[in-house]
Amino acid sequence: MSFALACLRHGWRRGLLALPAAALIGCSSPTVVRPTAATGGAPSAIDVKPQPSAVSTAHPLATHAALRVLAEGGNAIDATIAAQLVLGLVEPQSSGLGGGSMLLVWNPARQQLRSYDGLAAAPAHTTASLRTDVDGRLLNADAVSRGGRSVGVPGTPALLALAHQEQGRLPWAQLFQPAIELARGGHPMAPYVHAILARDPGARLHPEFRDDWFGPDGRPWPVGKLMRNPTYADTLQQLATQGTANWLRHGAAQRLADAAQRGEHPGLIRSDDVLRYRVVERDPLCATVRVWKVCSVAPPSFGGIAILQMLQMVDLQNPGGIDAAALDGTAFWHRYVEAGRLAQADRRQWVGDPDQVAVPTQAMLAPAYVHRRAALIDPSHALRAVRAGQPLSASLSSRSDDHSTVAAETSQIVVADAQGMVATTTTTINLNFGSRLRVDGYVLNNVLTNFGAAPTPGQVMANQMAPGKRPVTSMAPVIVFDAQGHALVAGGSAGGGQIVDYVARSLIEMLWLGRSPAQVLAAGHVSTAFAPRVQLEAGTARAALADGLRALGHDVVVQPLPSGAGFLQRVPGGWIGAADPRRDGVALGQ
Numbered sequence: 001m002s003f004a005l006a007c008l009r010h011g012w013r014r015g016l017l018a019l020p021a022a023a024l025i026g027c028s029s030p031t032v033v034r035p036t037a038a039t040g041g042a043p044s045a046i047d048v049k050p051q052p053s054a055v056s057t058a059h060p061l062a063t064h065a066a067l068r069v070l071a072e073g074g075n076a077i078d079a080t081i082a083a084q085l086v087l088g089l090v091e092p093q094s095s096g097l098g099g100g101s102m103l104l105v106w107n108p109a110r111q112q113l114r115s116y117d118g119l120a121a122a123p124a125h126t127t128a129s130l131r132t133d134v135d136g137r138l139l140n141a142d143a144v145s146r147g148g149r150s151v152g153v154p155g156t157p158a159l160l161a162l163a164h165q166e167q168g169r170l171p172w173a174q175l176f177q178p179a180i181e182l183a184r185g186g187h188p189m190a191p192y193v194h195a196i197l198a199r200d201p202g203a204r205l206h207p208e209f210r211d212d213w214f215g216p217d218g219r220p221w222p223v224g225k226l227m228r229n230p231t232y233a234d235t236l237q238q239l240a241t242q243g244t245a246n247w248l249r250h251g252a253a254q255r256l257a258d259a260a261q262r263g264e265h266p267g268l269i270r271s272d273d274v275l276r277y278r279v280v281e282r283d284p285l286c287a288t289v290r291v292w293k294v295c296s297v298a299p300p301s302f303g304g305i306a307i308l309q310m311l312q313m314v315d316l317q318n319p320g321g322i323d324a325a326a327l328d329g330t331a332f333w334h335r336y337v338e339a340g341r342l343a344q345a346d347r348r349q350w351v352g353d354p355d356q357v358a359v360p361t362q363a364m365l366a367p368a369y370v371h372r373r374a375a376l377i378d379p380s381h382a383l384r385a386v387r388a389g390q391p392l393s394a395s396l397s398s399r400s401d402d403h404s405t406v407a408a409e410t411s412q413i414v415v416a417d418a419q420g421m422v423a424t425t426t427t428t429i430n431l432n433f434g435s436r437l438r439v440d441g442y443v444l445n446n447v448l449t450n451f452g453a454a455p456t457p458g459q460v461m462a463n464q465m466a467p468g469k470r471p472v473t474s475m476a477p478v479i480v481f482d483a484q485g486h487a488l489v490a491g492g493s494a495g496g497g498q499i500v501d502y503v504a505r506s507l508i509e510m511l512w513l514g515r516s517p518a519q520v521l522a523a524g525h526v527s528t529a530f531a532p533r534v535q536l537e538a539g540t541a542r543a544a545l546a547d548g549l550r551a552l553g554h555d556v557v558v559q560p561l562p563s564g565a566g567f568l569q570r571v572p573g574g575w576i577g578a579a580d581p582r583r584d585g586v587a588l589g590q
Contacts, residue, residue: 050574051589052418056566058585062086065178074170076415076423085179095411098444099429100155104477108420117280118159120152120447123269129454147263150446161244176240183233186226232441259439293481302347303476313339313374322512330548338377340528349388352462363391382553410494412566426475474499494564497529517567517578525561537561
């Protein structure tokens with residue numbers, strides 16, 4: 001029986017594919033339990049019996065593809081690649097070959113932590129901002145947020161190739177087989193993507209996907225409907241056989257550039273931009289917080305800096321530690337929110353592509369600087385105005401704040417193999433279905449919307465669009481090490497600007513309180529991504545904080561906060577983990 005048919009045999013149940021051990025082809029028996037989340041839904045977690053290896057992704061089929069590769073002798077990098085290729089098929093609204101990714105890898109055999117920046121980038125020909133046309137006119141923001149003009153040079157294919165070349169174990173082509181089988185044999189329409197497609201006006205927003213994802217009445221096919229993508233299967237077969245560089249040179253780069261010419265405002269990307277793209281390996285960012293070493297990715301991600309700043313400030317503001325009772329009260333969350341506001345102010349001022357602008361990264365994370373920032377927090381009242389700080393050697397004179405938003409539609413993969421290698425990847429095509437353009441069976445990003453607006457004359461914005469530049473991102477895959485230097489927690493989240501809070505809060509609850517990933521992901525969110533406004537997740541206990549925070553001077557809104565987190569945690573006997581109950585994901589071990 002094929003991998004695709006085995007995975008389909010038991011159908012879709014409550015948003016998760018129910019796959020008992022007998023249905024898994026080519027893998028040893030997975031361990032999976034599904035506790036009820038406080039937020040509703042049925043997250044899949046491996047909390048009852050720790051496993052030597054574990055995987056968490058945003059979709060059951062991607063998780064099983066990763067486990068299959070591990071069972072075939074692959075390592076965490078091989079499994080990550082297999083999972084990403086499947087995610088590009090089953091949840092094309094969030095990630096895929098047409099987008100960008102950030103990867104953080106711990107290789108214990110080499111005692112090496114490495115970070116790969118495969119973010120999508122601006123083409124060689126750009127204007128001052130996405131809204132600035134080639135003749136200098138200012139375009140309507142909605143008109144350029146989708147379509148060809150919004151497409152950046154994808155980085156995910158090159159990242160997968162480089163990571164495999166440097167740290168993979170199995171043959172490259174072998175990693176493509178699960179996704180190819182699913183693309184040809186079919187996969188069920190998932191609840192999460194169905195909900196996105198069902199939003200008004202539905203098919204009218206997705207003309208390039210109408211024939212595949214919508215029925216004759218213009219409504220998306222129902223959950224569980226068998227979906228196929230033979231064009232994507234052909235693309236994967238070519239990529240598996242030829243390798244990334246040859247695949248691009250033999251027509252894929254030109255077809256991508258041609259596809260970006262569609263839409264009201266044609267893109268400025270050319271095939272040479274695609275062929276010249278290179279993944280950048282950057283030094284990971286790490287900070288000591290109590291007894292843990294917390295590591296994430298460097299700029300252009302602002303997520304890593306903001307999370308590390310917040311964790312240090314929360315620690316300084318809670319010198320006696322944090323207990324469960326504190327998380328039920330206003331006082332803790334007031335200090336947490338203020339730390340988030342201070343970190344967000346810093347990132348808006350200072351963070352951009354470090355290959356093109358000076359980012360005072362180490363100065364922003366220096367303990368003395370973070371201590372000064374934390375000292376600004378008033379326990380009795382919210383700060384009326386939060387401004388960026390002045391890290392050592394950094395000058396505020398010509399910098400203007402970046403008020404651009406960061407898209408929420410992203411995906412998370414985290415894998416720990418039996419040899420101790422840990423890989424965590426956050427991957428995106430930006431907004432749901434990116435540019436809403438497709439080529440060779442995959443979706444093209446609209447990452448250029450992540451750049452800031454054109455600055456006023458005489459000012460420089462760290463996140464200003466420029467040729468070859470990579471826009472900032474909140475994506476922040478993390479790995480936490482214990483006092484002995486062993487990987488303890490790994491993961492990350494989807495969710496746009498709120499990724500910072502989704503990850504920071506999860507780490508606080510796992511590290512300080514000893515909660516499991518399933519418990520953490522079932523809890524409600526608190527976010528400062530759109531500071532000064534504080535967002536509390538509707539339908540959770542955290543919504544009850546609203547009155548208390550307002551009394552301290554905060555602007556509070558209660559609303560849904562659809563994260564997409566995934567975490568693995570090392571405990572005696574192996575790994576436990578969970579995928580976010582707000583999406584279709586599953587965590588499994590073997």
